Amino acid sequence: xxxxxxxxxxxxxxxxxxxxxxxxxxxxxxxxxxxxxxxxxxxxxxxxxxxxxxxxxxxxxxxxxxxxxxxxxxxxxxxxxxxxxxxxxxxxxxxxxxxxxxxxxxxxxxxxxxxxxxxxxxxxxxxxxxxxxxxxxxxxxxxxxxxxxxxxxxxxxxxxxxxxxxxxxxxxxxxxxxxxxxxxxxxxxxxxxxxxxxxxxxxxxxxxxxxxxxxxxxxxxxxxxxxxxxxxxxxxxxxxxxxxxxxxxxxxxxxxxxxxxxxxxxxx
Numbered sequence: 001x002x003x004x005x006x007x008x009x010x011x012x013x014x015x016x017x018x019x020x021x022x023x024x025x026x027x028x029x030x031x032x033x034x035x036x037x038x039x040x041x042x043x044x045x046x047x048x049x050x051x052x053x054x055x056x057x058x059x060x061x062x063x064x065x066x067x068x069x070x071x072x073x074x075x076x077x078x079x080x081x082x083x084x085x086x087x088x089x090x091x092x093x094x095x096x097x098x099x100x101x102x103x104x105x106x107x108x109x110x111x112x113x114x115x116x117x118x119x120x121x122x123x124x125x126x127x128x129x130x131x132x133x134x135x136x137x138x139x140x141x142x143x144x145x146x147x148x149x150x151x152x153x154x155x156x157x158x159x160x161x162x163x164x165x166x167x168x169x170x171x172x173x174x175x176x177x178x179x180x181x182x183x184x185x186x187x188x189x190x191x192x193x194x195x196x197x198x199x200x201x202x203x204x205x206x207x208x209x210x211x212x213x214x215x216x217x218x219x220x221x222x223x224x225x226x227x228x229x230x231x232x233x234x235x236x237x238x239x240x241x242x243x244x245x246x247x248x249x250x251x252x253x254x255x256x257x258x259x260x261x262x263x264x265x266x267x268x
Contacts, residue, residue, distance in 0.1 A: 001061045004075065005085070006036050007102050008052050010239050010253030013201035014044065014169035016149040024198070026052075027073075027125055027241060027252060033105025035125035037073045037241065038062060044169070050082045054253075055099055057085040069244055071124035096257030103127060103255055107237070110182035111191055111249065114240065124242040127255060131183035133236060134190070136176060136226035138218050143173040172201050174218050176225070178238070178251055193240070194250045200225060225254075235259040 006028040014024050024043040028036050038060065043051065052058050060082040062075035089098050108114050108128040117123035145168060176195040181187055200221060207217035230236050239253035 001063050001078065003059055003081075004030070004036060004062050004077075005057060005059050006030060006038070007057050007089070008054055009103060009255075010054070010241075011043065011198040012196045012252050013172070013198050016145050016168065025241070025252070027239065028058075029102050029105070031102065033102055035073045035106075036075060037071065037125055038075055038077045041077060041079065046079065046082070050079070050084065052082075052084055053088045056088040059083045059085060070122055071242065071244070072122045073125045091257075094258050096255075099255075100257065104237070110184035110187060111193075111240070112182060112184045112186040114249070118242065118247070125240070127237050127239050129183070129235070129237045130180040131187075132181050133226070133230040134179040134181065136178055136195075136222050136230075137192070138222060139175045139177075141171075141173055141175045143171065145171050169201075170205055172204050173214060174204070176200060176218075176221065180238070193238075195225070196250050197253050199253075229254050229256045233259050 007030075008026060008028045010027045012025040016023075023039060024041045026038045026041050026043070028038070030036060060077045060079075062077040065071070065074040065076055091099065104127065108117070108126045110128055110130075114123060114126045114128065117126070149168070177192050178195060180191050180193070181189045182191070203224060204217050204221050207220045208214065212220060228234075234256045235258065237255040238251050239255065240249050241252045242249055
């Protein structure tokens with residue numbers, strides 16, 4: 001089984017899985033900038049010494065997924081072999097270049113570009129810079145997981161002697177979507193894409209735990225993810241990946257360094 005060295009770039013919010021208890025999709029890049037997906041990872045049940053952070057290098061034994069998951073970046077890790085290599089790459093004085101060296105090494109032009117690659121070679125992960133992020137839309141969602149999940153969870157943990165989280169992850173009762181356009185003549189000018197970033201869900205529950213009502217917490221998430229991460233002074237990129245069951249694309253993270261300064265005059 002190969003040993004992979006991966007720079008972690010995104011984690012998705014934990015979701016129910018009848019097969020894997022709960023599922024976190026972790027993605028990152030190799031030293032050459034190739035994208036890697038690691039799943040299943042039951043992150044909340046990993047020992048603290050193995051709980052990786054974003055922009056941290058890890059090593060883990062993993063094998064290529066076979067059968068149903070033919071996406072070229074997907075690997076099944078052996079959790080017990082996971083090892084943290086060093087502290088996360090810092091952004092000293094707002095300098096993101098040490099991260100960008102790896103993260104943007106194989107940046108795509110647009111969503112249209114990624115969808116073409118998906119058809120050609122089953123590409124299912126990527127990063128690109130939108131031409132414009134128009135809005136972050138919020139709509140109500142079911143406030144709890146389906147009863148069938150709880151039944152499957154109870155049955156699975158009855159026969160599982162490993163230490164498991166006592167409760168399933170809290171379900172965010174909202175759907176968040178980015179609206180954006182691409183810098184590509186093939187773009188129709190208005191993509192709408194679900195956000196499944198772990199940090200978004202964690203921020204929502206932090207706001208609730210600090211006393212915000214659900215709608216207030218959702219508004220505070222928008223203030224962070226739209227007004228700050230996508231602010232005019234940011235060079236915002238979107239990490240995106242496909243959902244296995246449907247092949248549709250979702251936003252799984254953001255990369256948002258300071259935008260380079262505009263030229264003081266027209267250099268043409």
